[in-house]
Amino acid sequence: MKQLITGAVCAIALALGTHAAQAESTALSTHVVNSTSRGIAMDGFDMVAYFTEGKPAKGKMEHRAEYKDRVWVFSSAENLNLFKENPEAYAPQNNGWCSWAVANGYAAEVDFVNGWFIDDDKLYLNWSEEVKERYLAKKDEMLPLTHANWDQVHSGLQDGTAKFFAHSAKPELGYIHPQPMPES
Incomplete structure (x- = not known):
């Protein structure tokens, strides 16, 4: 009987702990x-x-x-x-996710050192310097797509359904997170 009561108490504690963790997770996921x-x-x-x-x-x-x-x-x-x-005025667009990726309907990490640009007093970040240059070459086409897709991508980040690409998936690129400043 003692084992049954102990088991029931543990199950209730586990359930309450899981509920509290879910509530905390939900609060943090408001802005991904x-x-x-x-x-x-x-x-x-x-x-x-x-x-x-x-x-x-x-x-x-x-x-x-x-x-x-x-x-x-x-x-x-x-x-x-x-x-x-x-x-x-200063926070990056798309909560800091790659503008190229968002324009194409997914999320990706960014290169804070070389992947950034400012357009119309807004900060945009991209996967890499190369991706930034490709984005800027098609800026008139890409910016409207980025703005149009952000709500869907952000919703997918919130509920876990968005495709996401991390630099760690491409170790040959040499990105380390958190990203350090280059040696001067």
């Missing part, structure tokens, strides 16, 4: 943002630096803000304050 497993958005790159410095910069944990259920880090207090004043 490109982030590390620790919840650091954009591999820790400072999204404001692309606009203010014209190049990527790594953020520092002492300059951080929470946005879309993730931690965003910045290279300076000034960039942090700019982001806090208007996060939508």
Whole structure:
């Protein structure tokens, strides 16, 4: 009898724990943002630096803000304050997923160092520098597709039905995540 009661208590605890984990998972999936497993958005790159410095910069944990259920880090207090004043102005399009991929109906990781561009005061990220160049060569065709497909791709990321490509699936490319800044 004692084993039966213990088993029932364990089953109830397991069920409640699973329910709590599902509730937490649902809360985090509201915005599927490109982030590390620790919840650091954009591999820790400072999204404001692309606009203010014209190049990527790594953020520092002492300059951080929470946005879309993730931690965003910045290279300076000034960039942090700019982001806090208007996060939508600096956050990348498609929550930081590859613009080329989204235009083609799927999601993919990005190259934060060489795969970025700014168009019409909006930051776009791409799988690699080569993919960025292909995107820009067809920008008039690709941008409308990216905007048209984002809601469907984001929904697929939320429910797990979106096709997704990670750099780790192509180790020959040499990408490491979180992506480091290149040596200068």
